[in-house]
Amino acid sequence: MPEVELVNIAKRFGKVTASADINLKVADGEYVTILGPSGCGKTTLIRMIAGLIEPSEGKVFIAGKDMTGVPIEERDIGYVFQNIALFPHLTALGNVSFGPIVKDMPEEEVKAVPQRYLEMVKLLDRMGMFPDELSGGEQQKVSLARALASGAKLLLLDEPLSALDARVRMDLRYELRRITKDLGLTVIHVTHDQEEAMTVSDRIVLMRNGRIVESNTPEALYLSPQNLFTANFIGETNLLEGVVKEVLPDRSLVELRDGTVVEAKPSKFRRGDAVVLSIRPERVHPANEGLGSVIIKITYMGTYIRITVESDSEDTMLFDVSTSEDRVYSVGDRVNLIWSKRSGILYPRPPEGVEEAIKLE
Amino acid sequence: MKRMDWVVDFISRKGFRKGWTVFIVAFFLFFVVLPTLYVVTYAFTDWSAIETAVLSNPETLSTIVDSVVISFEIAAIVTVIDFLAGLPIAWILVRKEFRGKEFLDTLIDMPLAVPTAALGFSAAVFWVMNPDPVPFSLSVISSPFLLIILLHIVFSYPYMVRSLAAILEEIDDTYEVAGRTLGASRLTAARTITLPLFRAGLATGVILCFSRSMSETGGTMIALSTMANLGIGEAANFFTGSTLIGEWRSLVETDPTYAPSLAFVSILLIALALILLIILKLVIMKFHLPLRKVWPMQEKMLSRGIFPKMKDGGALLFLALIVLIPSFFIFTYVLFSDPASLDMGALSYALGYSFLVAGVVTVIDIALGIPFALHITKHRDRASSNVLDVLVNVPLIVPTAALGYSLFLFWGSIGTGGASFVVLILAHVAFTYPLVVRNVAGAVEEIDPSFEETARTLGARPIQSFHRVLYPLIKSSILAGAIMAFTRSLGETGATQAVLGRNALTAPVYIVSLVKADELYQAGLACIILIIVSYIFMLLLRYLTKKRKEAI
Numbered sequence: 001m002p003e004v005e006l007v008n009i010a011k012r013f014g015k016v017t018a019s020a021d022i023n024l025k026v027a028d029g030e031y032v033t034i035l036g037p038s039g040c041g042k043t044t045l046i047r048m049i050a051g052l053i054e055p056s057e058g059k060v061f062i063a064g065k066d067m068t069g070v071p072i073e074e075r076d077i078g079y080v081f082q083n084i085a086l087f088p089h090l091t092a093l094g095n096v097s098f099g100p101i102v103k104d105m106p107e108e109e110v111k112a113v114p115q116r117y118l119e120m121v122k123l124l125d126r127m128g129m130f131p132d133e134l135s136g137g138e139q140q141k142v143s144l145a146r147a148l149a150s151g152a153k154l155l156l157l158d159e160p161l162s163a164l165d166a167r168v169r170m171d172l173r174y175e176l177r178r179i180t181k182d183l184g185l186t187v188i189h190v191t192h193d194q195e196e197a198m199t200v201s202d203r204i205v206l207m208r209n210g211r212i213v214e215s216n217t218p219e220a221l222y223l224s225p226q227n228l229f230t231a232n233f234i235g236e237t238n239l240l241e242g243v244v245k246e247v248l249p250d251r252s253l254v255e256l257r258d259g260t261v262v263e264a265k266p267s268k269f270r271r272g273d274a275v276v277l278s279i280r281p282e283r284v285h286p287a288n289e290g291l292g293s294v295i296i297k298i299t300y301m302g303t304y305i306r307i308t309v310e311s312d313s314e315d316t317m318l319f320d321v322s323t324s325e326d327r328v329y330s331v332g333d334r335v336n337l338i339w340s341k342r343s344g345i346l347y348p349r350p351p352e353g354v355e356e357a358i359k360l361e
Numbered sequence: 362m363k364r365m366d367w368v369v370d371f372i373s374r375k376g377f378r379k380g381w382t383v384f385i386v387a388f389f390l391f392f393v394v395l396p397t398l399y400v401v402t403y404a405f406t407d408w409s410a411i412e413t414a415v416l417s418n419p420e421t422l423s424t425i426v427d428s429v430v431i432s433f434e435i436a437a438i439v440t441v442i443d444f445l446a447g448l449p450i451a452w453i454l455v456r457k458e459f460r461g462k463e464f465l466d467t468l469i470d471m472p473l474a475v476p477t478a479a480l481g482f483s484a485a486v487f488w489v490m491n492p493d494p495v496p497f498s499l500s501v502i503s504s505p506f507l508l509i510i511l512l513h514i515v516f517s518y519p520y521m522v523r524s525l526a527a528i529l530e531e532i533d534d535t536y537e538v539a540g541r542t543l544g545a546s547r548l549t550a551a552r553t554i555t556l557p558l559f560r561a562g563l564a565t566g567v568i569l570c571f572s573r574s575m576s577e578t579g580g581t582m583i584a585l586s587t588m589a590n591l592g593i594g595e596a597a598n599f600f601t602g603s604t605l606i607g608e609w610r611s612l613v614e615t616d617p618t619y620a621p622s623l624a625f626v627s628i629l630l631i632a633l634a635l636i637l638l639i640i641l642k643l644v645i646m647k648f649h650l651p652l653r654k655v656w657p658m659q660e661k662m663l664s665r666g667i668f669p670k671m672k673d674g675g676a677l678l679f680l681a682l683i684v685l686i687p688s689f690f691i692f693t694y695v696l697f698s699d700p701a702s703l704d705m706g707a708l709s710y711a712l713g714y715s716f717l718v719a720g721v722v723t724v725i726d727i728a729l730g731i732p733f734a735l736h737i738t739k740h741r742d743r744a745s746s747n748v749l750d751v752l753v754n755v756p757l758i759v760p761t762a763a764l765g766y767s768l769f770l771f772w773g774s775i776g777t778g779g780a781s782f783v784v785l786i787l788a789h790v791a792f793t794y795p796l797v798v799r800n801v802a803g804a805v806e807e808i809d810p811s812f813e814e815t816a817r818t819l820g821a822r823p824i825q826s827f828h829r830v831l832y833p834l835i836k837s838s839i840l841a842g843a844i845m846a847f848t849r850s851l852g853e854t855g856a857t858q859a860v861l862g863r864n865a866l867t868a869p870v871y872i873v874s875l876v877k878a879d880e881l882y883q884a885g886l887a888c889i890i891l892i893i894v895s896y897i898f899m900l901l902l903r904y905l906t907k908k909r910k911e912a913i
Contacts, residue, residue: 071541073543102549
């Protein structure tokens with residue numbers, strides 16, 4: 001029921017444009033993450049959906065209704081804040097009961113509903129405690145229960161996990177997804193953490209400079225990003241600059257700066273086009289032949305070893321080897337690198353330069 | 362530079378710092394607290410005199426009781442009105458963004474720049490029913506009781522708005538937004554979430570307003586004399602506790618039999634003020650606003666449409682009509698009155714004397730008040746600091762007229778009666794010192810101690826870390842405290858009269874004497890000169906501190 005639609009949204013603060021040309025549909029029951037580096041306008045966007053700020057242009061529709069001029073309290077949303085914002089003068093139960101009380105639910109529901117949701121977040125035994133007696137993770141769970149108990153079917157999560165410890169953050173991610181899917185809620189979740197976005201969402205909307213860059217399932221965004229910025233922001237990648245030498249039905253051939261020719265997926269480029277080849281570190285392997293390079297740094301990561309090299313084509317590259325591998329690597333060694341042609345993706349070389357195109361602001 | 366290093370070394374020594382702390386605390390106890398409460402000893406040493414002069418004399422006793430009751434009634438009514446009218450304005454100042462906000466912000470403080478003596482005169486000519494009214498005056502009030510309420514609102518209102526705004530600033534507005542996302546209307550969210558978090562600010566505001574109203578003497582006296590001169594004779598026999606002290610203090614010079622009554626009313630006011638302080642603190646901290654109960658439909662209706670506009674409009678109208686216009690009506694009065702010649706020599710002497718006193722007092726307050734504030738905030742864990750913290754409030758709530766009489770008895774008994782200037786300075790220090798301490802202590806408490814600790818780990822001595830790290834952060838609060846102390850000293854009448862009797866030569870006392878002599882035009886003109894000079898002085902002080910900031 002509560003599908004959300006944003007039509008041509010733009011927001012300006014004085015001369016600063018915080019969002020522009022935003023068109024987005026979120027289906028009923030869908031879990032959508034709005035992902036982007038800090039300052040990309042994602043928080044502004046979710047605040048416009050909640051009604052905390054009004055867009056300068058465009059319209060927000062919730063459940064098919066135009067929300068222009070509708071105050072926050074009548075949008076029927078649950079909002080979870082980055083700074084948690086539990087009312088400090090009320091207990092956990094008092095906080096969760098706030099929604100049912102102000103919405104004038106019948107007396108027996110005011111009693112039952114808060115307890116039901118506190119149980120759902122497994123904090124029923126802590127209901128008498130005040131916010132400052134609870135841990136950060138518990139506080140955020142109470143705040144989730146509070147948003148749910150108000151009866152909202154649309155949940156807006158504004159960086160809900162970023163104030164928490166790494167371990168708590170991991171656990172809460174799965175809780176969030178489990179609970180919201182059990183209840184069949186529509187969720188819009190804002191985060192700057194791409195790993196968080198990958199693990200919880202049905203779909204990720206990637207933003208940069210106030211605009212939507214790309215929107216797709218986590219898997220599609222990772223495996224076949226349509227955009228150089230996406231390829232770099234979601235996961236990690238190596239970017240090699242070169243010129244298309246030949247495009248064949250089953251692969252593209254790219255000539256790097258030192259003349260080495262490497263392979264990538266088939267593409268629509270033509271011979272002589274300037275391109276950037278993106279290849280993820282875990283797809284790069286050492287071999288007896290291939291792109292020649294020199295090791296400049298070795299980092300032990302636990303389950304794998306991350307090796308940084310300077311290639312003969314003057315690109316800095318990363319690749320991973322298993323800690324169980326027999327071969328010993330050391331800084332200064334020469335290695336040759338290869339990859340499967342299916343894992344290399346080509347993008348047109350941006351006129352403003354690669355650095356500028358992947359910059360986080 | 363070498364010599365500076367030596368000084369820094371010397372004052373960083375443990376022995377010196379210990380001695381300094383002892384000195385600061387001793388100064389506070391012996392020059393601020395003890396003289397303030399000294400009059401209470403009169404009850405033990407001369408109880409028999411009080412018994413014969415007051416307790417066995419029904420007429421005197423009823424005069425005292427009446428005046429004290431009137432003081433309490435007025436203070437209570439004023440405080441409630443201040444709260445109701447001040448809350449919407451505080452809300453607007455903190456939570457709303459609009460053009461002209463800074464202007465509104467300075468308007469609130471304007472009455473503080475006007476010495477209360479001038480305020481009393483100004484408000485009286487504006488309100489009091491007059492057969493021959495000044496153009497544009499309302500001329501509707503014929504009851505001294507109502508007039509004093511209206512007057513006290515003028516100078517206590519800014520304190521209430523400032524206290525409420527300060528605490529509102531501290532309350533994260535995310536709480537309110539969170540409440541609204543859960544379905545609460547604006548009014549419900551404000552009432553059930555923000556107001557309960559408000560108590561501390563409310564306590565400060567209530568105590569400041571209440572004690573300010575209780576202790577105000579000069580403005581009240583002038584307003585009542587003006588009213589009597591305008592033909593309402595009843596005003597001449599209308600006394601609040603503080604004005605009664607002022608009146609009897611001037612009579613005691615010629616008729617020493619008033620001394621026991623004077624001591625008795627002073628003790629009564631001090632005791633009641635202290636009891637009241639404790640009760641108010643307890644009541645406000647324990648008092649629970651009706652939280653569970655909500656009326657969603659009614660409150661929703663009141664949250665939108667015309668009602669919020671009516672509330673804001675009403676609050677602004679109140680600010681203009683009740684607070685600002687009466688404050689500055691004196692300009693209109695002088696403009697429309699027949700000129701008469703003013704003794705400029707006597708006035709400029711009084712002004713100079715007042716500024717000298719206020720200046721010396723402010724310097725002492727700052728030099729000894731800042732270290733004291735640092736001492737009580739840095740040692741929060743010690744019980745002694747908390748006791749000192751509570752004691753600092755005592756001179757703030759003790760009516761200044763009673764305080765002044767107490768100081769007169771204390772210093773007189775020690776035998777410095779002749780050095781009137783020194784005694785006057787000490788008296789003014791006693792009631793302005795807490796203003797500086799409170800402001801500075803409040804600011805220091807807000808600042809993360811890790812800044813100073815970082816400075817210390819980088820090798821700064823305590824005095825250096827104060828000078829380079831803490832001082833720049835709390836400078837605006839020091840300035841605020843200094844301005845409050847200065848204007849408070851400049852405008853004070855009750856304590857000055859109580860200490861020096863008729864010999865007092867400060868500007869407000871001079872204005873009171875003009876009003877009493879029915880030289881209203883001259884009094885008005887003197888008030889305007891006082892307003893202009895103090896306003897220029899405050900601008901200058903702000904300008905100078907700003908300049909210094911840019912230089913660093």
